[in-house]
Amino acid sequence: MTDVLPKEVLEGLELARKRDLKKRSRLRVKVGDATYPILRTWDNGFALDRDNADHLRGLVDVFDGSKHLYQALIVASKEEDHEMSFEFKRATCATDKPPLDYDRPDDAPVALLPR
Template sequence: MSEYLSKEVREGLELARKAGLKKRSRLRVRAGDASYPVLRMWDTGFALDSDDTAHLRGLVDVFDGTKHLYQALIVASQFEDNEVQFEFKRSTAAADKAPLDYDRPDDAPIALLPR
């Protein structure tokens, strides 16, 4: 089908597709002060727009809106169709509290009340 469309129409369709993916996705990657919208995400990585992304690598934070999902160590793996695909070398789920050093029983008291 693409051989029947002119080059300008194909470029316009690609720009519209990328704009739709950016607008629809709440996922963002933040590296330092810069923030990039995620076009697609899967278990072992994600894809960003190659026009917006400088050579991104290292430690990044992945957000869904304002919710912090992951802290990840990434590396660029593929460049295809105006997308840069990144793979996770390490991905750690973000938690809102520190992990415990022991197993807490389900019936443990939450607090102690003074007498």
């Protein structure tokens, strides 16, 4: 079927497909002040639009809307069609409280009540 369609039509279809993937996905990669929409994800990586993300590597933050999911160390793995695939070297889940330096007993008080 691709042999029959003109090059301009194929490029238009690819642009429409990318635009649809970007609208559907809430997942984003943030590097410094720049933010890139994630097109698709899998267990140990994700794919971005190749046009604006072929230079990414190192430490990034992954968000679902405004919720910080994890901080990851990434490396570019392969290029296919109009996507650049990245793999996680390390992915650490983001939490909203600091880690404890000790084991907290199960019967520890939750809060201090004033007298």
